[in-house]
Structure formats: structure tokens, C-alpha cells
Amino acid sequence: xxxxxxxxxxxxxxxxxxxxxxxxxxxxxxxxxxxxxxxxxxxxxxxxxxxxxxxxxxxxxxxxxxxxxxxxxxxxxxxxxxxxxxxxxxxxxxxxxxxxxxxxxxxxxxxxxxxxxxxxxxxxxxxxxxxxxxxxxxxxxxxxxxxxxxxxxxxxxxxxxxxxxxxxxxxxxxxxxxxxxxxxxxxxxxxxxxxxxxxxxxxxxxxxxxxxxxxxxxxxxxxxxxxxxxxxxxxxxxxxxxxxxxxxxxxxxxxxxxxxxxxxxxxxxxxxxxxxxxxxxxxxxxxxxxxxxxxxxxxxxxxxxxxxxxxxxxxxxxxxxxxxxxxxxxxxxxxxxxxxxxxxxxxxxxxxxxxxxxxxxxxxxxxxxxxxxxxxxxxxxxxxxxxxxxxxxxxxxxxxxxxxxxxxxxxxxxxxxxxxxxxxxxxxxxxxxxxxxxxxxxxxxx
Numbered sequence: 001x002x003x004x005x006x007x008x009x010x011x012x013x014x015x016x017x018x019x020x021x022x023x024x025x026x027x028x029x030x031x032x033x034x035x036x037x038x039x040x041x042x043x044x045x046x047x048x049x050x051x052x053x054x055x056x057x058x059x060x061x062x063x064x065x066x067x068x069x070x071x072x073x074x075x076x077x078x079x080x081x082x083x084x085x086x087x088x089x090x091x092x093x094x095x096x097x098x099x100x101x102x103x104x105x106x107x108x109x110x111x112x113x114x115x116x117x118x119x120x121x122x123x124x125x126x127x128x129x130x131x132x133x134x135x136x137x138x139x140x141x142x143x144x145x146x147x148x149x150x151x152x153x154x155x156x157x158x159x160x161x162x163x164x165x166x167x168x169x170x171x172x173x174x175x176x177x178x179x180x181x182x183x184x185x186x187x188x189x190x191x192x193x194x195x196x197x198x199x200x201x202x203x204x205x206x207x208x209x210x211x212x213x214x215x216x217x218x219x220x221x222x223x224x225x226x227x228x229x230x231x232x233x234x235x236x237x238x239x240x241x242x243x244x245x246x247x248x249x250x251x252x253x254x255x256x257x258x259x260x261x262x263x264x265x266x267x268x269x270x271x272x273x274x275x276x277x278x279x280x281x282x283x284x285x286x287x288x289x290x291x292x293x294x295x296x297x298x299x300x301x302x303x304x305x306x307x308x309x310x311x312x313x314x315x316x317x318x319x320x321x322x323x324x325x326x327x328x329x330x331x332x333x334x335x336x337x338x339x340x341x342x343x344x345x346x347x348x349x350x351x352x353x354x355x356x357x358x359x360x361x362x363x364x365x366x367x368x369x370x371x372x373x374x375x376x377x378x379x380x381x382x383x384x385x386x387x388x389x390x391x392x393x394x395x396x397x398x399x400x401x402x403x404x405x406x407x408x409x410x411x412x413x414x415x416x417x418x419x420x421x422x423x424x425x426x427x428x429x430x431x432x433x434x435x436x437x438x439x440x441x442x443x444x445x446x
Contacts, residue, residue, distance in 0.1 A: 005040050006080070006099050007106070009047040013076045016052065016340055023052055023340050050087060051080040052339045053172050056146040058082050061128040065119045074112060077103060081120055086128060093124050137161060145169055147342055151332070154347075158383050159426070166428040167381065175336045176431060177214040178205070179230040180238050180261075182296055184268045186229050188212055194224050207413045207430055208235040228296040233261045236333075236425045236435035240326060240377045241265035242409040243437050248273045250321035255308035255364050258285030260292035262326055267298040277302045277320070279311060309363045318369045325364060327357040329378035329385050333427065333434020354384050361393045365400065365442070373403060374440040379433055381426060386436040390422055393440070403439035 012030055015021050027048055031041050051058065058079040066078070081100040085093050097120045104113040134140040138156060142149040145168035155164040181188045188204055192212060195202045200222060205211035212230070224230050240262050246252050246269045257263045257278035266276050278289050278301060286303050293301045306314060308325070330350050335342045361376055368374055376393075378385055394400060402421035410423065413430075417423050422438035 005036070005044050006047065007103055008034065009044055009051075009080055010073065010077055010103060010107075012044075012048050013051055013080060014073055016048075017072065017076065020340075020344065022338065023048060024337065046088065047080055047084065049174070049339060051076070051083045054083060054087070054146045055079065055343065056143055056148075057131070058146075060131070060143045061086065061123065062119070064126075064129065065122050070115075071108075073107060074104070074116065077107075077116060078119055081116075082123060082128075085120070085124065097121060097124070141165055141168060145172060147171070148345075150347060151342065151345070155381065159381075163426065163428070167426060167434070170427045170431070171335045171339075171342075173336065175234075175433075177219060177232065178208075178211050178235050178432075179214065179219050179225075180210045180233045180265060181212060182229050182231065182268055183210060184271055185297065191224055191229050194229070195219070195222055198222055198224070205235060207411055208238055208432075209411055210238055211235045226295075231261055231264055231292065231296065233265075234334075234435075235430065235432040237261060237379070237433065238265065239410060239414065239423075239425070239435065240324065240375065240437055241269055242411075243377075243406055243439055244269075244322050244324050244373065244375045245409045246270050246274065246276075246322060250274045251319065252276045253311070253315075253320040253323040253364065253367060254278045255311065255323060255325045255360065256280065256327060257289055257303075258282065260289035262324065263289055263301070264292050264296050264298055266324070267293060267301060268296070270300060272300060274321075275300045275302060277304065277315075279304050279306045279308050281305070281307045308360055311364050312366050315367050317366050319367050320372065321369055322373045322375070323364055323368050324375045324377070325357075325360050326377045327353075327360055327385075329353055329357065329380040330382060332380045332382055333425075333436075334379050336427070337433070350382060350384055354389060357385060357389050358392050358396075361389070362397065365393075365397060368442045370442050370445045372442050374400065374442065375437065376440070377435065377437045379435055381424070381434040381436075386424060386438075387422065390438045399443050400440045401443060403441040406437070406439040 012026055016023050016026055061082055062078055077100055081096055084096045101113045101117045104116040131140055131144040138152050139149055142152045147168050181191050192202050200217050201215040202212050205213055219225055219232055246266050251274055252266050254263045254276055258280040263276055263278045280286055283305050286305050289303055330345055330353055331341055404421055406421050407415050407418045425435045427434045
């Protein structure tokens with residue numbers, strides 16, 4: 001089966017690179033369609049994610065041996081073969097090279113197969129270039145951890161080389177699956193026992209009070225998940241609802257709600273009282289929000305297909321006690337989960353998103369009651385989308401002030417990272433996603 005797995009991996013990698021497919025969705029679809037056994041599914045996942053994660057490094061290793069322009073599929077075949085030779089130790093090089101040559105024959109012709117064989121045997125004999133030969137520290141880190149140079153420079157300018165290095169290195173590691181326990185239905189300890197009885201290896205998080213961490217298997221297939229006892233969610237993301245801190249009988253607006261993880265967390269905190277109004281611009285994503293709420297047994301939900309920037313045309317001013325704007329962003333804090341994204345983002349994307357984020361905040365802010373709380377969050381590591389948006393919003397909206405009570409809703413070990421009315425979580429702090437959360441208060445009427 002291993003040869004077939006490598007052919008599937010090549011086709012997947014081509015699809016992801018050419019058609020900008022999401023690696024996680026493409027992988028899940030292919031594994032289901034091919035009904036792969038656990039061992040083959042593991043190898044496929046390793047090859048696909050590993051090749052994407054280290055694309056720039058692999059191209060650096062190939063550079064001395066590939067002097068001419070080659071077809072994309074041939075380059076990807078070489079990348080995935082070199083990835084296995086350098087980073088996997090269970091399969092001998094000769095077997096990897098043999099499989100690559102066979103795939104080249106099948107997809108191309110004898111000439112391409114001979115070329116592939118020559119490149120890989122040359123690399124095997126001579127070894128790979130050392131990244132330490134690169135003198136520029138930004139470029140060296142870029143190649144060593146396969147992050148675009150502009151991104152490494154951006155982070156280095158904003159948070160320093162050492163923090164950037166730790167983030168880039170962590171982005172090469174697979175994330176630990178975490179889940180939020182539905183405390184309206186059960187306790188963490190009870191859920192851990194149920195999952196262990198199912199064969200999962202789980203433990204309580206000692207930082208995030210609603211989180212459990214999973215070391216083996218996929219919790220989405222567990223009975224606990226089916227029964228609505230857990231929601232699969234990153235730990236940093238769980239902090240958002242803690243900062244919003246809904247109180248009984250309040251009406252909350254979740255302005256950019258899909259796929260519904262934070263919406264459901266807000267509903268759990270309301271515990272059957274009040275209401276959450278969840279907006280999203282896409283109709284099919286509204287269905288995801290409902291599906292999550294239904295599985296968790298949550299009511300008091302109202303959904304609407306609507307661009308949040310038009311919300312003030314559809315709801316009266318001062319309609320909501322609290323508002324969450326979990327804004328569309330560059331996603332630079334979740335690159336472990338979406339490794340292909342780091343090669344697709346541009347500085348132009350960031351500038352465009354910053355303007356959208358500020359506009360979203362301004363448009364929904366009129367819907368907040370005086371004395372109410374407005375929370376802004378992103379899953380990115382970039383000051384122009386985070387701190388600078390916060391600063392610009394306060395400068396342009398005199399009715400709002402910094403909410404210094406943000407610290408009250410956060411776990412004790414998060415508190416040291418709070419600055420005034422916001423917190424930036426970097427991935428290397430706790431092994432969670434990079435996340436930014438800011439809180440504002442609307443001034444009371446005088």
C-alpha cells in the first residue's frame with residue numbers, strides 16, 4: 001500500500017498547491033474516500049503536512065541538484081521524497097527513491113524517471129546544504145523553518161528575533177488537539193474518565209480551566225463529542241468568551257460567528273438565559289453554527305445571514321449588552337493548522353484586512369448599550385491587525401474607553417501577558433494558537 005499512499009500524497013500536494021485547497025479538508029476527504037488503514041493514513045498525513053511545512057527548506061536542499069525548469073508535479077515529487085529522506089527514519093532511502101522513480105514513470109516517462117533518480121541519488125551521496133551557510137539571520141531563519149522572508153522580517157521587527165525563532169520552530173510541530181468541556185452538562189474530570197474509557201489519552205489543562213488535551217486519536221469521533229459534552233477548540237480561542245463574560249439574561253451579538261465555537265461558548269455561559277445573536281455573511285456557515293448548538297443542546301440562539309458591517313441597518317442602536325467581533329484576519333497565529341497559508345499571505349492582504357477590521361468595529365459599535373462591553377479578537381500575530389486597530393478605534397470613537405477589567409476574566413497564568421485592555425498570546429507561551437483579544441467599554445450617558 002505504501003506506493004499507493006505516496007501517489008495519493010503527490011496528487012494531494014499538487015491539488016493543494018495549484019488549487020489553493022485546504023490541506024486538512026483535502027486530507028480528510030481523501031482518507032475517507034480511500035478507506036485507508038491507520039498506518040497508511042498516518043504516513044499520508046506525515047508526508048503531506050511535512051512537505052508543506054518545510055517547502056522552502058526542501059527547495060533549498062534541492063537547489064544544487066536541479067538547475068533547469070521542471071514541471072510542478074516533478075518538483076513536488078522531489079520535495080516529498082527529500083522530506084522522507086531527511087526527516088523520516090523508518091523507511092530506507094533506497095525504498096523512497098525506488099517509489100519516486102516508479103511514480104515518475106507512471107506519471108511521466110523514462111526520461112523524467114531517470115532525472116528523478118539522478119537528483120535523489122546525487123542528494124543522497126553528497127548530503128544537503130547546511131542552512132548555517134546563510135549569513136543573513138533573517139534569511140537563515142526563513143529557510144531553516146520554511147517561513148517567507150517578509151514574514152520573518154515582519155515578526156522580527158515587531159517582537160524580536162528570539163521570539164520569532166521560537167514561533168517559527170513551533171509552527172513546524174503538529175498541534176495538540178484540545179477540547180472545551182461543556183460545563184453546563186458535565187465536569188472536566190467526568191469527561192476525562194469517559195474519554196479514557198473509550199481509549200483516548202487525555203489530560204486536564206493546568207492553564208485553561210475548561211480545556212482538556214488529547215494525545216491520541218481524534219475526539220471528533222468520541223461518544224463525548226456526539227453527546228455534546230465537548231467542543232474541539234484551541235485553548236487560546238477559549239479565552240474569548242471568558243473576556244466577553246456574558247451575564248444572565250443578557251443579549252449578546254456575535255458579529256462574525258461561524259463556525260460557531262465561540263458562539264456556543266457564549267451560550268454555555270448564559271446557561272439557558274438571555275440570547276446570542278450570531279451573524280455570518282455565508283449561508284452555509286450559518287448551518288454550521290446551528291449544528292454546533294444543536295449537538296451541544298443549546299438554545300437561546302438567533303442566527304442571521306448578514307455582513308456585520310450592515311448590522312446597524314438591521315438592528316436598532318443600543319440593542320446589545322455585549323458584542324464580540326472575532327474579525328477576519330491573516331491567521332498568522334494558526335499556521336501550524338494551516339501550513340499552506342504561510343506561502344499565500346502577502347503584505348497587501350494584511351493592509352486590506354486591517355481596514356476591514358477597523359470598519360467592522362466601527363459599524364457594530366453603535367449597537368452596544370452604554371456601559372456595555374465590546375470585545376475584539378483575531379487569530380493573528382501582527383500589530384497592524386491587533387494593537388494598531390485597537391489604537392485607531394479608540395482615536396476615532398470617543399464614546400469608548402479601554403476596559404482594564406479584561407484581566408478579571410482570564411486565567412491566572414494569562415494575566416502577566418495583559419497590557420492595558422488587551423492580551424496577545426504567542427504560540428510558544430503555552431503551545432496554543434497565536435491569539436489577540438482586546439476589550440472596550442462604552443461610556444455611560446451623562
